[in-house]
Amino acid sequence: MNSDQYVLLVEDDLDISEAIESILIDEHYQVKCAYNGKEALDYLQSTKNIPSLILLDIMMPCMNGYEFREAQLHDPRIANIPTIVLSATGKQDVAQKLHFNDTLKKPLDLSTLIYSVEKNFKHL
Numbered sequence: 001m002n003s004d005q006y007v008l009l010v011e012d013d014l015d016i017s018e019a020i021e022s023i024l025i026d027e028h029y030q031v032k033c034a035y036n037g038k039e040a041l042d043y044l045q046s047t048k049n050i051p052s053l054i055l056l057d058i059m060m061p062c063m064n065g066y067e068f069r070e071a072q073l074h075d076p077r078i079a080n081i082p083t084i085v086l087s088a089t090g091k092q093d094v095a096q097k098l099h100f101n102d103t104l105k106k107p108l109d110l111s112t113l114i115y116s117v118e119k120n121f122k123h124l
Contacts (some may be wrong), residue, residue: 008051010040012060019067027097037068054083
């Protein structure tokens with residue numbers, strides 16, 4: 001894997017974020033974390049090195065996952081980054097409208113998470 005390629009994990013629950021980050025690092029992925037949609041969007045708009053994949057929680061303060069995804073889709077520079085939604089609610093109609101690459105239901109199944117990341121990680 002190219003050393004510039006990484007996963008952007010957007011999750012406000014610190015325990016969940018740390019667990020997912022640890023799992024992905026064990027699978028040899030680099031991970032950058034943001035703790036709400038606004039922090040993630042600000043980061044993406046300021047970095048030159050965009051991620052190869054975004055893992056996105058839905059229920060977060062400041063800017064939720066749906067609001068983040070709408071803003072992402074309106075920015076041509078970051079619109080095509082594969083995005084996997086992580087949700088306890090799993091509203092399929094909204095997920096389809098916002099063109100998520102995959103929807104994973106919390107609590108996450110480890111093998112399903114790894115499979116989805118491998119399948120959607122955009123190798124440059």
